Amino acid sequence: MTLVSILGFVLIAVGLWGMLTRRNLIKIIVGFSIMDTGVHLVIVSLGFIKGRTAPIINKALSAGDAPSRAVDPIPSALVLTAIVIGLAVTALLLSFAVRIYREKRTLNIDDISELKW
Amino acid sequence: MIKRSLIVLLLIVTAYILYPLAILPPQDNLGNAAAAITADGVTDLGAANLVTSVIVSYRGLDTLGEVTVLFLATAGVGFVLFRKRKSDTADTEVPRQASEFLQTGAIFLWPYIVILGIFIIFHGHISPGGGFQGGVILAMAFLLIMLAFPGKALPEGFRHAMESLSGLAYVGIAIAGLAIAGDFLNTRILPTGQTGSLISAGAIPLISVAIGIKVGAEMVTILAHLRKEEA
Numbered sequence: 001m002t003l004v005s006i007l008g009f010v011l012i013a014v015g016l017w018g019m020l021t022r023r024n025l026i027k028i029i030v031g032f033s034i035m036d037t038g039v040h041l042v043i044v045s046l047g048f049i050k051g052r053t054a055p056i057i058n059k060a061l062s063a064g065d066a067p068s069r070a071v072d073p074i075p076s077a078l079v080l081t082a083i084v085i086g087l088a089v090t091a092l093l094l095s096f097a098v099r100i101y102r103e104k105r106t107l108n109i110d111d112i113s114e115l116k117w
Numbered sequence: 118m119i120k121r122s123l124i125v126l127l128l129i130v131t132a133y134i135l136y137p138l139a140i141l142p143p144q145d146n147l148g149n150a151a152a153a154i155t156a157d158g159v160t161d162l163g164a165a166n167l168v169t170s171v172i173v174s175y176r177g178l179d180t181l182g183e184v185t186v187l188f189l190a191t192a193g194v195g196f197v198l199f200r201k202r203k204s205d206t207a208d209t210e211v212p213r214q215a216s217e218f219l220q221t222g223a224i225f226l227w228p229y230i231v232i233l234g235i236f237i238i239f240h241g242h243i244s245p246g247g248g249f250q251g252g253v254i255l256a257m258a259f260l261l262i263m264l265a266f267p268g269k270a271l272p273e274g275f276r277h278a279m280e281s282l283s284g285l286a287y288v289g290i291a292i293a294g295l296a297i298a299g300d301f302l303n304t305r306i307l308p309t310g311q312t313g314s315l316i317s318a319g320a321i322p323l324i325s326v327a328i329g330i331k332v333g334a335e336m337v338t339i340l341a342h343l344r345k346e347e348a
Contacts, residue, residue, distance in 0.1 A: 001139055001140075001141075001143075002143065005139070009135065009139060012131075012135070013128070013131075013132075016127075016128065016131060017128070020124045020127065020128075021124065042138065046138075046141070047151075049143075049144050049145065049146075049147070050143065054245075055155060055166075055167035055168060056165055056166045056167065056168070056243075056244065056245065057159050057165040057166075057167070057312060058165060058243075058244075066155040066156065066158075066159070066167070067147060067152050067155045067156045070147075070155050070167070072144075072147055072148065072151040073151060073154060073155065073158075073167040073168045073170070073171050074148075074150060074151055074154070074171055074176075076168045076171075077168050077171035077172045077176060080168070080172060080247075080249060081172070081179060081180065081183050083249075084183060084187060084249050084332070085183060085186055085187070088186060088187045088190030088191070088335075088339075089190065091190060091191075091194055091339045091343070092190045092193050092194055092197070094343070095193070095194040095197045095198050095342070095343065096197055098197075098198060098343070099197050099198065
């Protein structure tokens with residue numbers, strides 16, 4: 001386990017804890033964002049190989065050297081995708097929060113009792 | 118009490134799911150797919166940035182899906198925040214002016230931010246960057262204008278036109294790949310050129326431009342919806 005992946009797991013735990021225990025919708029969305037960042041760190045660290053460099057061919061890394069000296073490009077590409085999706089989902093969550101505030105004049109989920117079982 | 122124990126239970130289940138990932142031994146070599154991409158990617162596609170090769174070409178279908186998700190999220194934001202105009206009072210109300218510092222700074226910085234965004238979009242295949250990153254930077258330039266001059270935003274029709282046309286261009290290039298080179302999203306419909314030069318890597322820069330405009334337009338639309346809500 002690398003330092004980055006440990007940090008990623010810590011962020012996932014913090015974000016999940018925040019999402020589950022906070023009562024304010026904005027704080028829940030912040031928790032989601034923290035967890036999202038943790039997931040990105042874990043995915044990036046999965047593709048990292050100690051001592052290797054970024055998979056970009058230039059003077060410092062010739063095309064022939066790439067398989068032996070570059071890290072895995074696939075997790076990086078996946079994380080780039082995941083960041084944009086995370087942004088879109090966060091925007092959607094925030095607009096739900098805005099809508100709920102407009103209807104109920106509250107962001108505390110204890111006051112929103114329609115979905116309670 | 119029942120809430121608390123459910124939360125603890127959920128955390129334990131999550132830890133159990135993530136545990137195999139945590140004890141994964143560190144890698145010494147690339148996996149099969151990664152080895153193939155790093156070995157043949159440059160000769161195949163001519164793009165110096167292998168991450169861009171994966172995003173735009175090898176896993177281009179995922180990117181197309183992702184752009185669709187982004188579009189859906191934008192449409193969702195617009196749908197959720199939609200509000201019927203009650204009267205004209207809300208529109209005629211003049212929003213508070215931004216401070217002079219913000220206005221002057223926005224006018225000064227705007228061209229540089231736009232140039233940086235365009236640079237990053239066009240250099241996605243030879244250096245870190247690409248359509249997504251550059252598109253977000255372009256959107257930030259317009260956010261700055263929206264903050265400094267409330268009421269001034271990109272016209273809605275223009276945004277929707279850019280969004281639709283860039284999406285159409287992306288799908289058009291993908292279908293051209295199917296027609297000319299034999300695969301959906303095959304970027305070798307144009308010559309791959311000299312790796313590392315600006316005009317190289319086949320259709321990858323064109324797709325980057327399409328993605329950049331689309332992401333920028335979507336972001337500005339999301340920000341404009343949220344901004345309208347606040348005003």
